[in-house]
Amino acid sequence: MLSTVTALSVKLIQRYLPSPFVFAILLSLIVLAASMLVTGQGLPSMAKHWGTGFWNLLTFAMQMALILVTGHALASAPAIHRLLAGLARTARTPGRAVVLVTLVALAGSWINWGFGLVIGAVFARALAREVKGVDYPLLVAAAYSGFLIWHGGLSGSIPLSLATGGADLERMSGGVVTTAIGVGDTLFTAMNLTIIALLVIGLPILNWAMHPKDPKVADPAKLLDPAHEALPRNTLAQRMDDSRILNLIIIALAVVYFGYYFAENGFALTLNIVIGLFLFIGLALHGSPERYMRAVQDGIGGISGIVIQFPFYAGIMGMMIGANAEGLSLGRQITDTFIAWSSADTFPVLAFLSAGLVNVFVPSGGGQWAVQGPIMLPAGQALGVTPAVTAMAIAWGDAWTNMIQPFWALPILGIVGLGARDIMGYCLLMLVYSGIVISGCLYFFG
Template sequence: MTHSQIRPESPTPDTRLMARVSQVIVSWAEKWFPDAYVFVVVACLAVALGAAFHSGDPMAVSKAFGDGFWSIIPFTMQMVMVAITGYVLAMSRPVAALLRRIARVPSTSRGAIVFIGVLSILLSLVNWGLSLIFCGLLVREMARRTDLSLDYRAAGAAAYLGMGCGFTLGMSSSAAQLQATVSSIPSSLLPITGVIGFDQTILTWQNLVVIVLVTVLSALICYWTAPGRDATRTAADLGVDLDDDQPPVLTRQRKGDYFEYSPILTIVVVLLGAGWLYNAFRSGNPLITMSQLNTYNFVFLMLGLLLHWRPRSFLDSFVRAMPSVGGVLLQFPFYGGIGYMLTKVANAQGVTLSDQIAHWFVNVANDSGVFSVLVSVYSALLGFFIPSAGGKWVIEAPYIMTAANQLEAHLGWTVMVYNISETLPNFINPFWMLPLLGILKLRSKDLVGYTSLQFFIHTPIVILAAALLMPTFTYLPPVIPGR
């Protein structure tokens, strides 16, 4: 089918209205939305001013910023490896072939955008890194189709949906994982929350309801906001080269290259890694083991080695993946500084800015329904400044869960209320877009016009759903092992 033979799509009036609204936001974002680096620096300055006003000690704020700047370097490296190992794996010939096969499934550009969005959410329930990288590369593969005329921006935004409304509802939930593992719960938090199993959080029927709700809602928004043919901008229109990541044809040039083109070293390393993985998975719940970032990255690294088979192919793909992580390396340290300014700078009474914000919300709540809404709003607001679900939960949990006990709100669903709302800022905050933007070779302004509309529609609906589901639970006191 040639480009001129593409079957026209006839959107309904409602669809055209939503598409026009989305294009207004897209147009605004293209003109005014700053680069992700500007966003993080502005957020950093806002928190610094707030902390200085709260504490009255600008020098303490400056010290906290410097102390925190390198505090999440291990986490930064983990995020870099998530992007690189996913990219390397997807650049292997077997996975590239699978991507090409999947990319042929949708028959229309609108259907392709919906397909990518739903797949992004479903994959994120297993692992957010898999969702982000696989769907980003799937967008590139679909964009190569000459019979689709795919809007590259809308498709890229759809690939990001798992980070905006999916990953904390499944196995990728750092908060649920932490609360289910007694050895991971901070000693100061354990008496407040006890151990909360998955059967009280991600495996409840209420959570399934939310998963279905956000998936259907996201798919409808993708469908309604997909631009018409006149407004469509393909990868070529945006100046994106789709052929710069194709696996090169490998040929050995000299005798010294023997081991680079032989699978011998790959076999040795993979066997060595397989022994470690066997022990790691044998000693605990496989789902929890796989959800650990180091284990996840190790698995993907070993799979990448195995599927590339020859070291030269693996090394070439690793180098090609490097541009996708530049933004992560630059911006993550700023978030470390923001986290310290929020949590380490106290006033004369020993209260930090994070404490002050949390206590304000807790004091306003008078029943579990209102409490659910306040937790949602607070988690979403703080998520703009600390977009790390696990790290932010450790900050919020002592105050939120103390209030939950006092109000006799279900502890497991309180964790899920946090999870449901915590990801909403990701639709606007470009923090987690960085690996995807590197793969797509776009800037945050190209996607945020579409993702911000997802934010505005999702926010009131999911917060209300979380509050309405709270009364379906019965309060259970904290379960503390050994007591």
């Protein structure tokens, strides 16, 4: 039964899912038409919202690009490469390979979403090299499934925003949250830990069960690591390029900085700190500036889709929050509709579902928070739902529909050499399972 459903899902996705860039363009046109219909604004006003929003996420886009490039460089360091290759050799069978890559990706994404994406992709390639007969698209989809857990993990932007506090939090929460809410009330609650546990148990089993009888094995050419010539050391300039001494000096400076940072702030992992850690740990493991830059150049292609598509999704967000004279926007209308259907018992589930819908159009945790936080948190409070529960419902909704929104799959696809159509059929079934788990936990615990 599952094999039949899986085959049908894969076939439908391969036939009808456009490329991620075309998907972003189509979403832009859908949001444009829907916003004009809902808010009554004309094309000039909507074009202004779109154009103004188009450039609003450039800083965040640069952070995303850096975290993925530095994460790829770290994962491709010789020591990490040997570790992953050794771990891959323990798999032995296709089923074990799928389970193992799922668990590694889940663990990595819980620690940090960027690290999870990259380590999952690199490990999938290592497993494809070592394990005969494993279905490569499913292996990559399993690596991507680990991303489901990110917003309930240590790098979740919404729970970290709640923990940071400040004037921005009060504004983003619609005035509901005036003091910081610690991660003990968001990430480490029984509700969140139960969701994570059920995903960690269930996703590997589901992914294992989906392995086809007639697997599509990887093209060996896609599994070859880039070949590099030996670095010349004939001139002073070349010796400086490959200098371990210069490497150690700049790493020592970074160690001093990070030491002071963690002494003053505790284990607070902001995006910039994670990028810095990835960069300097990768630099240390590669051994010299030139060797590190080669690894960066090998990974730079994986971010091309994100770099060009981020402005389009920022433009979509601009249209989603672009309000008419009465203050009505498409994002507000979607959220208000779900609120109108809610009771105190069903509100967390409907907040989750609405967030999942919005995430299809705004696949950014920060963007999601900007669209829904100021509306959802006051509504939840009025129904007696705590801000922490409402915020985590939004966070899980943001993570959930990434399984059918190909934007965040682009870094993985760039590393493994596949297209979105190759993996999204499997991801659709992961979406169904995770949706049942998350909504069930939100209902019973929320």
